Amino acid sequence: MPLTEQPRSRATGRAARGRPRSARRTSLPMTALLWLLILVYAFPVAWLLLSSLKPGSELFSYPLSILPEDPTFSGYSDAWTRVDFARYFGNTLLVATVTTVLTVLASASTGYALAKYRARWLSVFFVCVLATTMLPTEVILTPTFSVIRNLGLYDSLAGIVVPSIITATGIFMFRQFFLTVPDDLLEAARIDGASELGIFVRVMLPIARPIVLTLAIFSFQWRWNDYIWPLIVLNDPGKFTLQVALRSIVGAENIDWPVLLSASVISLLPLVLLFAVFQRYVLGADLNAGLKD
Incomplete structure (x- = not known):
């Protein structure tokens, strides 16, 4: 050297x-x-x-303490039995699951059409979809309620599900992802004799698995925590969702804090479990799986 x-x-x-x-x-x-x-x-x-582990007498004792001096799980048992928690839990689970499945399918198909089909009106339609994100929820509550009432879906769980299926966020996520998929992959599938529906189901959806799981988690969380719309649509206490039922625990003059806190913790468990199960698929998934440079 x-x-x-x-x-x-x-x-x-x-x-x-x-x-x-x-x-x-x-x-x-x-x-x-x-x-x-x-x-x-x-x-x-x-x-x-x-x-949630403290008795009612200890919640507002002075000075305040973080750790409970006399831990008890009575609030959890009272929340599950006295408030008919199982019914509200089942209603919310049904609404969140059905809405999530329909939202993912509708968003994926719409995003695929906007990304891979060529037409001038599709660009205008996409701009209109994005424009809906600029509208506050309170602005569209009245017209949405009028439509649901005229369709005969008032005071039903279907009245909560139907307006929540289409989301601009989900459509935007799938469109942006499908734009990165080469058109050669679709042409190869068409040459092999695959139909348009077969290409979408067998080729595009498996490739978009990270987006599917991400939107599914977000949609389930949105529907599980939804409060305003179920409060407006539902009138029968037997059809209440979990968040509306939690609000009914709060009385005009008296609040059962141990039951309210315990019920709030129980309502959080499905979301924590959902994220714990699916986070490794979302964070560790390869967005370019199945594609070649």
């Missing part, structure tokens, strides 16, 4: 050895900030969980 290259190689080696240290110094403040944010967001959740 020439002598002139030796100092250069030594300097390069020193720079390479110095990079991890500087990167470590930069990552430490960011890591500390992330842990601080985790604590800030986790504190209210921890307070809710621990308060």
Whole structure:
């Protein structure tokens, strides 16, 4: 090796050895900030969980304590039996599951059409779909209620499901994903004799599995936590969803806090379980699976 290259190689080696240290110094403040944010967001959740284990006399004792002195699960049993929790839980699960399945299918098919079919009116239609995101929910409540009432869906679970199927967010997600799929893949499927429906079901949907799971999680969460629309549409207490039922626990003058807190924790469990089961599919999925450069 020439002598002139030796100092250069030594300097390069020193720079390479110095990079991890500087990167470590930069990552430490960011890591500390992330842990601080985790604590800030986790504190209210921890307070809710621990308060649900406290008896009513201990909830407002002074000074306030985070840990329960006399833990009890009576609030959970009272919430499940006294409030007819099983009925409301089943209503909400039915609404959230049916709406999620229909939302994913409608969004995937609409996004596929907007991405892979060529027509001028499709671009205008897509702009109109995106424009709906600019409207506050309160603006469309009255016309939506009029349509549901005229269709005879008032005071029924179907009245909650039907207006929630089409979402601009889901259509946008699928359209943007399907735009990245090469048209050659569709042409190859057509040459092999696949129908348009077969291409969508057998080719496009399996490729879009990460988007399907992501939208399914979001849609299930939206419908599970929905409160305003079920409160407007439903009148029969036997058809109430979970969030409306939780609001009925709050009385005009007296609130049973142990039951309310315990019922709130139970209502969170399906969402936590859903994310725990499907997060590895969403975060670890390969968006380019099945595609070639």
